[in-house]
Amino acid sequence: MPELPDVEVMRRYFDATGLHQQIETLDVHDKALLKDVSTQHLEKTIPQHTFCETRRHGKYLMIAMDNHQNWLSLHFGMTGDLQYFKHAARQPTHVSLQITYENGYHMAYSCPRRLGRIELVPSPDKLIHQHELGPDALSESLDLAHFQKLLGHRSGTIKGFLMDQSTLAGLGNLYSDEILYQARIHPRSSPRSLTTRQAKRIYHMMHKVLNQAIDHKADVDNLPNRFLLKHRQGDRLCWRCGSSFEQARIGGRTAIFCPLCQKP
DNA sequence: TTCCATGTTCCGCA
DNA sequence: TTGCGGAACATGGA
Numbered sequence: 377m378p379e380l381p382d383v384e385v386m387r388r389y390f391d392a393t394g395l396h397q398q399i400e401t402l403d404v405h406d407k408a409l410l411k412d413v414s415t416q417h418l419e420k421t422i423p424q425h426t427f428c429e430t431r432r433h434g435k436y437l438m439i440a441m442d443n444h445q446n447w448l449s450l451h452f453g454m455t456g457d458l459q460y461f462k463h464a465a466r467q468p469t470h471v472s473l474q475i476t477y478e479n480g481y482h483m484a485y486s487c488p489r490r491l492g493r494i495e496l497v498p499s500p501d502k503l504i505h506q507h508e509l510g511p512d513a514l515s516e517s518l519d520l521a522h523f524q525k526l527l528g529h530r531s532g533t534i535k536g537f538l539m540d541q542s543t544l545a546g547l548g549n550l551y552s553d554e555i556l557y558q559a560r561i562h563p564r565s566s567p568r569s570l571t572t573r574q575a576k577r578i579y580h581m582m583h584k585v586l587n588q589a590i591d592h593k594a595d596v597d598n599l600p601n602r603f604l605l606k607h608r609q610g611d612r613l614c615w616r617c618g619s620s621f622e623q624a625r626i627g628g629r630t631a632i633f634c635p636l637c638q639k640p
Numbered sequence: 641t642t643c644c645a646t647g648t649t650c651c652g653c654a
Numbered sequence: 655t656t657g658c659g660g661a662a663c664a665t666g667g668a
Binding site for chain 1: 657658659660661663664665666
Binding site: 378379382432451452453454455456489490492493507541550628630 | 644645646652
């Protein structure tokens with residue numbers, strides 16, 4: 377489930393496994409995922425170098441080449457994943473891109489539903505600009521005043537606001553529901569009609585939820601029981617009041633919320 | 641078998 | 655003209 381916390385966990389995984397080693401080969405297994413870059417160009421540009429740094433903006437993971445001239449950008453769609461392994465038995469299925477290091481290990485990017493994207497960009501700023509991404513949901517530049525200003529300019533629903541990557545980057549269907557559940561705000565609420573108190577609660581819960589999810593490796597099974605994510609499947613009961621969650625189509629996605637705890 | 645799904649992008653409408 | 659909502663996209667799993 378690659379939203380901000382999942383991608384941040386993958387970024388740290390890449391930092392711990394894939395940096396500072398000579399790259400021997402790069403193989404593109406599914407060129408349909410390449411955006412504005414050819415297989416030949418990737419195969420020419422990346423081998424015989426090392427990766428030296430990673431960065432994340434929203435749901436994008438960017439990996440710098442040692443010369444800092446090129447950044448490999450990975451987007452994980454709905455089902456993308458990374459796996460660092462040595463023996464073929466541990467190779468995932470549906471590998472779209474595989475890097476082989478001189479130490480005999482491989483880094484596989486897999487994407488079963490093929491909605492991910494692979495790009496090569498000159499800088500993170502260029503990628504952010506190309507995709508018209510707003511500030512990362514956890515960036516320090518997005519302070520409360522800035523967040524409130526964004527809310528004030530927006531009609532539609534608060535859930536749609538949170539999921540719009542050009543407004544702020546990183547939240548998708550699951551974590552927008554989670555933040556609104558923790559902040560006790562109805563997903564259909566109008567962003568510009570929120571009280572200052574409500575806006576502060578959403579801003580605060582956005583940080584708390586995302587940071588806690590990252591601390592728990594974005595693994596649903598390990599999250600605290602008060603998370604909506606733990607009850608989305610299964611009992612579908614509100615951890616606070618015990619009532620059944622409601623389901624509605626909001627912003628083109630399935631929203632889950634507590635009709636009693638979450639007020640417009 | 642049919643429907644639904646965490647992603648983005650594109651199109652139509654107000 | 656702009657912003658918002660819904661459909662389309664590809665594929666696997668319930």
